[in-house]
Amino acid sequence: MRPGDDAAPAAEDTGAVPDLPHESPEPVTPAPALVCSARGCRAAAAWGLRWNNPSLHQPERRKTWLACDEHRERLSSHLAVRRFLREVVPVDELTSGRE
Numbered sequence: 001m002r003p004g005d006d007a008a009p010a011a012e013d014t015g016a017v018p019d020l021p022h023e024s025p026e027p028v029t030p031a032p033a034l035v036c037s038a039r040g041c042r043a044a045a046a047w048g049l050r051w052n053n054p055s056l057h058q059p060e061r062r063k064t065w066l067a068c069d070e071h072r073e074r075l076s077s078h079l080a081v082r083r084f085l086r087e088v089v090p091v092d093e094l095t096s097g098r099e
């Protein structure tokens with residue numbers, strides 16, 4: 001096999017490029033709605049999953065994933081299995097009770 005044979009451009013398939021639309025009807029969205037953190041999901045988030053990885057974070061630190069109704073269970077179980085999940089709160093509580 002010659003080196004050039006499989007050197008086709010693969011930039012589209014590296015996963016490094018965000019899946020951004022090429023054109024947007026609204027050029028600027030100053031305060032985008034909270035969107036589900038699940039990969040490829042663009043649904044509005046309904047839940048905040050508050051979690052902490054003790055091996056990476058201070059105990060009082062909280063990371064937050066956002067989840068729509070559809071992905072709440074999947075994302076929370078992903079965290080719960082690792083014992084990272086601390087609490088699940090409605091997304092309203094995240095925005096109103098922001099630290």
Ligand SMILES: [Zn+2]
Nearest residue numbers: 036041068071
């Ligand atoms: Zn989702």
